[in-house]
Amino acid sequence: xxxxxxxxxxxxxxxxxxxxxxxxxxxxxxxxxxxxxxxxxxxxxxxxxxxxxxxxxxxxxxxxxxxxxxxxxxxxxxxxxxxxxxxxxxxxxxxxxxxxxxxxxxxxxxxxxxxxxxxxxxxxxxxxxxxxxxxxxxxxxxxxxxxxxxxxxxxxxxxxxxxxxxxxxxxxxxxxxxxxxxxxxxxxxxxxxxxxxxxxxxxxxxxxxxxxxxxxxxxxxxx
Numbered sequence: 620x621x622x623x624x625x626x627x628x629x630x631x632x633x634x635x636x637x638x639x640x641x642x643x644x645x646x647x648x649x650x651x652x653x654x655x656x657x658x659x660x661x662x663x664x665x666x667x668x669x670x671x672x673x674x675x676x677x678x679x680x681x682x683x684x685x686x687x688x689x690x691x692x693x694x695x696x697x698x699x700x701x702x703x704x705x706x707x708x709x710x711x712x713x714x715x716x717x718x719x720x721x722x723x724x725x726x727x728x729x730x731x732x733x734x735x736x737x738x739x740x741x742x743x744x745x746x747x748x749x750x751x752x753x754x755x756x757x758x759x760x761x762x763x764x765x766x767x768x769x770x771x772x773x774x775x776x777x778x779x780x781x782x783x784x785x786x787x788x789x790x791x792x793x794x795x796x797x798x799x800x801x802x803x804x805x806x807x808x809x810x811x812x813x814x815x816x817x818x819x820x821x822x823x824x825x826x827x828x829x830x831x832x833x834x835x836x837x838x839x840x841x842x
Contacts, residue, residue, distance in 0.1 A: 669705025687712035749780030781805030
């Protein structure tokens with residue numbers, strides 16, 4: 620697989636708690652230079668970042684991040700505000716306690732609200748697979764499919780584990796045809812990236828792939 624094909628699937632991510640505008644601007648510069656699918660950045664920087672990149676790069680941000688504890692109303696306000704500020708894509712975290720407690724209708728209602736707010740903007744649903752049983756993952760595949768969301772996403776990168784190939788295969792077997800898959804958390808090499816794409820991931824959330832290419836001095840034409 621050529622590097623440009625991998626990069627076209629990367630949400631180039633910078634979500635550190637101490638992120639400064641200089642960090643975000645550099646991330647945007649890298650995203651534009653390497654033609655990544657988007658940059659995934661904190662909501663507080665979306666407006667500034669969109670003004671900086673214009674139409675040259677998609678801006679993704681995170682909602683209810685990283686724990687998913689916010690109420691439906693707060694998450695929907697966050698998403699609306701982010702879109703008004705220029706976000707093209709929204710990655711939201713489910714309330715994992717609601718899933719564990721079998722409160723499936725509450726999760727579905729929240730996702731319906733978010734999809735309504737997002738409209739034609741891309742909505743990705745983070746379910747934090749490292750905290751779930753396979754049965755819970757399958758249940759979320761069904762809920763996400765029925766919600767009209769665009770992607771199911773493995774992880775925030777802030778919990779005890781990230782994406783696994785097994786989870787991507789499980790997602791692929793259980794989501795509807797309207798739902799794509801995003802792998803995130805722990806994707807640390809080009810070999811990892813290729814494996815996740817081959818397993819069924821359409822997007823990769825990672826801060827490392829661009830850095831690997833930069834450190835190698837590589838160009839996006841093969842490896």
